[in-house]
Amino acid sequence: MPAPTAHHRELNWFKSTYSGANATECLEAAFVSPGVVIRDSKRREGGWVQFSTRAWDQFVTARKVR
DSSP: OOOOOHHHHTSOOEEOTTOOTTOSSOEEEEEETTEEEEEETTOGGGOOEEEOHHHHHHHHHHHHHO
């Protein structure tokens, strides 16, 4: 997992609209070129994981089917 950089701290991070109000188990995402980066909302400086656009689309589609 890459270490966070100043560039990634300045991204437009967002949480899912399905995130609970207690905010204890949330991931944040930001769109980058090409793809999406994900981080733990409680440990923002702890690092992030990047996914390609295709992998992200497949994940979102799979979650909608359930």
